[in-house]
Amino acid sequence: MLRTAFSAITSGADAVITGRGHDTVRMLANEQIPVMGHLGFVPRKSTWVGAIRAVGKTADEALELWDRFRRLEDAGAFAVECEIIPADVMAEINRRTGLVTVSLGSGPAADVMFLFTSDICGESDRLPRHARSWGNLAALHKAVRDARVAALSGFRNEVAGGSYPGNAEVAGIADAELTAFRARLKADEISKG
Missing domain, CATH: 3.20.20.60 (Phosphoenolpyruvate-binding domains)
Incomplete structure (x- = not known):
């Protein structure tokens, strides 16, 4: 102590x-x-x-x-x-x-x-008898949780459905560079094979 x-x-x-x-x-x-x-x-x-x-x-x-x-x-x-x-x-x-x-x-x-800040700000749905709340952060916390669940569900659903990632969310490569890369991969596989 x-x-x-x-x-x-x-x-x-x-x-x-x-x-x-x-x-x-x-x-x-x-x-x-x-x-x-x-x-x-x-x-x-x-x-x-x-x-x-x-x-x-x-x-x-x-x-x-x-x-x-x-x-x-x-x-x-x-x-x-x-x-x-x-x-x-x-x-x-x-x-x-x-x-x-x-x-x-x-x-x-x-x-x-x-009073505890959490009671003053209304961070809980249940206040002690001796406390009073001047805010409703519990509702905001619930809204944030609900928004988080909605966002994560949306992400999961679009990944599972194949709509994410889309063309806008991935990097591209020029066709000529991709063709050259594939040719070198194939040559490497043949030489090691």
């Missing part, structure tokens, strides 16, 4: 993000690497919470989440991605933390609003 973080920073990154625990955050911060944590729903840990769901929907779970925010800040993080936390819980936590909060489906009270 440390090697990857140093590589990212020396390659020009301003900070690193991790969904790992407080010890990892502390290790990175102790090496003066700006580190951003990830709390709430963490996709790679979704089986730990039972499903893709909001985290902090009960008072006990919200208090546990608040404790994780405090421990993350104490470990040296400067910011945290807050994913799928109930908006009212996020608002209460945001008022009480010194971390820069980045909301991904956690309501408007965070310091930064975040």
Whole structure:
């Protein structure tokens, strides 16, 4: 983890993000690497919470989440991605933390609003509940796929039917040159035969 973080920073990154625990955050911060944590729903840990769901929907779970925010800040993080936390819980936590909060489906009270470009641009037919699309790239991607299939089918059909390549798509040779070439081939075959 440390090697990857140093590589990212020396390659020009301003900070690193991790969904790992407080010890990892502390290790990175102790090496003066700006580190951003990830709390709430963490996709790679979704089986730990039972499903893709909001985290902090009960008072006990919200208090546990608040404790994780405090421990993350104490470990040296400067910011945290807050994913799928109930908006009212996020608002209460945001008022009480010194971390820069980045909301991904956690309501408007965070310091930064975040959505994936693919969701914003509508690259999928199915959006997460917390996302909104301002484009319809999925339709354009489908149109490109359909056009590609049509073009490849047309190519295959014309090759199979013998209409491609036509005279316009092949190089020619002057009749005299072709006759001379054939004569030399025949002479070569006779001498080797």
